Amino acid sequence: MNPRIGITAALLAACLGLPACDRSMDMSSDASRVGGQAVATAPDTAAVSADAKANAPSAEPTASSSALEDLLKPDDTLDSAKARLGENNVAVRELSGIEGETFQGWILYPDDPMREIEVIPDEAGKHPIALRISAPNSAWKRADGVRIGTTTAELQAMNGKPFKFYGFDWDYGGAITDWNGGAMASGKTPRGGLSLCPPEQTDEPIADYPSGDQEFSSDDPRLVPHPAVVCEFTVNL
Numbered sequence: 255m256n257p258r259i260g261i262t263a264a265l266l267a268a269c270l271g272l273p274a275c276d277r278s279m280d281m282s283s284d285a286s287r288v289g290g291q292a293v294a295t296a297p298d299t300a301a302v303s304a305d306a307k308a309n310a311p312s313a314e315p316t317a318s319s320s321a322l323e324d325l326l327k328p329d330d331t332l333d334s335a336k337a338r339l340g341e342n343n344v345a346v347r348e349l350s351g352i353e354g355e356t357f358q359g360w361i362l363y364p365d366d367p368m369r370e371i372e373v374i375p376d377e378a379g380k381h382p383i384a385l386r387i388s389a390p391n392s393a394w395k396r397a398d399g400v401r402i403g404t405t406t407a408e409l410q411a412m413n414g415k416p417f418k419f420y421g422f423d424w425d426y427g428g429a430i431t432d433w434n435g436g437a438m439a440s441g442k443t444p445r446g447g448l449s450l451c452p453p454e455q456t457d458e459p460i461a462d463y464p465s466g467d468q469e470f471s472s473d474d475p476r477l478v479p480h481p482a483v484v485c486e487f488t489v490n491l
Contacts, residue, residue, distance in 0.1 A: 405481040451485035
């Protein structure tokens, strides 16, 4: 199975509002940052020519100054992304897909762990269909407030009711399967999926933590002392 096909199917389901939308099977996992500090400034002199101004770099997006959702457009290409964000801020890389497979995509800000974004392209590899954030220290935040590290308790509060997810320790572990019609359900928030991971532990593994190919609820008592956290999320373009 082509790994991009599997990811694309999940993303398109979210986009098209199919029944699978409430079962966010996007196994990939804050989304665009625009505006912010300039890459470079023109010399401090009144003699700067019109040509120099025209050639000056545009403001570089930052995680705190712009919406993740506005970073790229569906009709963008690799060249247009580089023209907007900077030649060194867009790179072609192999990205992880489902079941251990890989596919070719893009990386935005590859040299900045706090701003790094994976770009999932269409089947032809020419245009972006989704942004994926999974870097542990990512500063990106989705328009609905989802970020890396958001807990199941916080997600449940945002959703307004408990939701369901797959148990951990398998290929689809931590995937949200059903928002139960809450505020986070498809069509009510930015289109995209997210995945959960168990909280990091410095001592022994948490006993009897939700795991395996079955659904669990976010109000499971075992999550109260050790809530799972968002470790990956996407924004569909």
